[in-house]
Amino acid sequence: MSVLWIFIAVLGLSLVGFFAGRTRAIASGGGDIRVLHSLPKHYGAFVSTAALLPAVIVLALWSVLSPAMINSSVASLLPTSETSADLALNDVKRIANGLDQAVAQGRISKDASYNFEGTPEEIAKQLGAVGIALGSAPDTATMDAAESYRAKAEKSRFWRGVAVLAASVFALLLALRVTDKEFRARNTVERVVKGLLILSASIAVFTTIGIVASMLFESRNFFAQYPALQFFFGTNWAPNFRGGSDLGILPLLWGTLYISFIALIFAVPIGLFAAIYMSEYAGPKLRAVAKPMIEVLAGIPTIVYGLFALVTVGPLLRDYFAQPLGFGESASSVMTAGIVMGIMLIPFVSSLSDDILNAVPQTMRDASLGLGATQSETIKQVVLPAALPGIVGAVLLAASRAIGETMIVVMGAGAAAKLSLNPFEAMTTVTVKIVSQLTGDTDFASPETLVAFALGLTLFAFTLCLNVLALYIVRKYREQYE
Structure with missing residues (x-):
């Protein structure tokens, strides 16, 4: 049955x-x-x-x-x-x-x-x-x-x-x-419902524990076959399933941080300025139309962003910037993936910052305006300082989202693991190599496959630290208003 x-x-x-x-x-x-x-x-x-x-x-x-x-x-x-x-x-x-x-x-x-x-x-x-x-x-x-x-x-x-x-x-x-x-049927039913609610609340915790435990177990198997120091401090990434692999994570971390940095440089100013306009200047009718349109970007699948990077942004950067300036000939580059990823992050920064700015009491704005400050001075000297901890938290959460992105990097930045400062060269990230090491008919017990779990554990620890830092900043410096 x-x-x-x-x-x-x-x-x-x-x-x-x-x-x-x-x-x-x-x-x-x-x-x-x-x-x-x-x-x-x-x-x-x-x-x-x-x-x-x-x-x-x-x-x-x-x-x-x-x-x-x-x-x-x-x-x-x-x-x-x-x-x-x-x-x-x-x-x-x-x-x-x-x-x-x-x-x-x-x-x-x-x-x-x-x-x-x-x-x-x-x-x-x-x-x-x-x-x-x-x-x-x-x-x-x-x-x-x-x-x-x-x-x-x-x-x-x-x-x-x-x-x-x-x-x-x-x-x-x-x-x-x-x-x-x-x-006492009512008491029994209520206890059962309470137990179900507790179980539902515990699923996320147990899922997180299971994910971490699985990565720790497989990472232990990897480090039993490959030196930990060579993994964390190696500068060459060259897996070879026939033996003699170099599995240094530094080129992957560099590509991850480089692409994420460019994405944040692009997304944070645009998203923050959009949030300031929507919160402080836009009227109700314009806000009712513009805010949902901005948030539509968050619902676009990342594979669509990857196609946009591959077909439009990459060739555009290559033809008008990289080739004329002598930086490279490839359409796949750090700059391509960073810009497209930044477009994807705009609604994350904009929506969170907009909610944070709207949480600042109107009485603070009225007091500043009553003392003779202009609207721009009020935003700069009153609203933004009051909302700054929340905005920093939003930026760090967007950074965590950027670090974990895969499809945009695969189609926009290529798969070359290297240490370079040239933003128009092809590079790759940790998430891309996790996918590539687990793809195909490979020996699951080999270090070349198990390295994916060590990469995942490292990425998990990195993003966890960013999230903890964001929560710490928000809780320590947030203002309590009546």
Whole structure:
């Protein structure tokens, strides 16, 4: 039984439980709802929740534990080394899932789904004929493992449906048994809702912990194979999956900071001036039109910005600046990526700064104007100093956004890892190399692949420090107004 049908069945049981619990509560009070401890809907909600939550918990646990157990069982059937076990297991899953799809679509019969014989190359051709493509030709052991995987997965799906529905029915009957006029249904439902709210609030925390833990674990494996000092202080980036790689992060950090700096130089003045105009000079009608139009820039996908950099901005800078001034011949450059990224950051700086400027009390402006200051003097000497901590925080948050950008850099700045001051040369960033090191059919246990996690951990620590600094500045220097 698929997850969708299981979920529909559980929702149906939950709905039945609502009306059954409500009816049982009213019946226990002799038809008089005034003698009930809680409202009838609370009794219905209690039984409905009792039928739903245990089923969801069982389904979640089964979805996590069952695949791990099946993978462990099937992996023992594969005579592969530890470094290639993951790749072999992926082929097994691909074959099993492909066979399931071929049987479901009628391309092959269920009984003949494993009748593939011959050499590994012949088996690969037979699999390709039913739409299953593999990176390497599977041997007999792989096909046997795929058969075992498919049988275990099918059995797991069957017992998953039985376990979830059994848990739902058992919890529903138990909830109906305790439901009577004296039962504190409202208190129980409120405690359950409170628990769900706490769980929802904890998801972000647990997700962050999981992300950091995964990066730390894989980074530890990387530093066990590659010297940490050479990684953090190396000036050459030249990965080679055949051995002898140079994985120094300094060229990547330089490209990241250089492009981000140019982006901020472009975005901060324009965004701040736009915020000042929208907050202090623009009328309500103009503001109602202009502010949403500026914020539309934040909703444009970054791949569109990358295409704009590749097709328009890059050739323009090359033809009118780089070539005439003798700085280079390439359309992909730090300046191209920085300017386009700066355009993307304008709404971040503008919107945050506009909200911060509007938070300054109008009484401060009126007092300054009453003392004879002009509007421009009031903005410069009263409004901006009062809003400065928030503006600095907005700039630092925009910097964090710039450091984590990938697509604009890929299409606008190229992929060359180098240390150079020429803004019209192609360079790259940490995020681009994270993508490139994890792309393709690579050995996941090699330092050339694991370096992506070390790069991600470094970038995470860098942006975390920027965010902490922004929060510190905002909290330490913000003004409290009545």
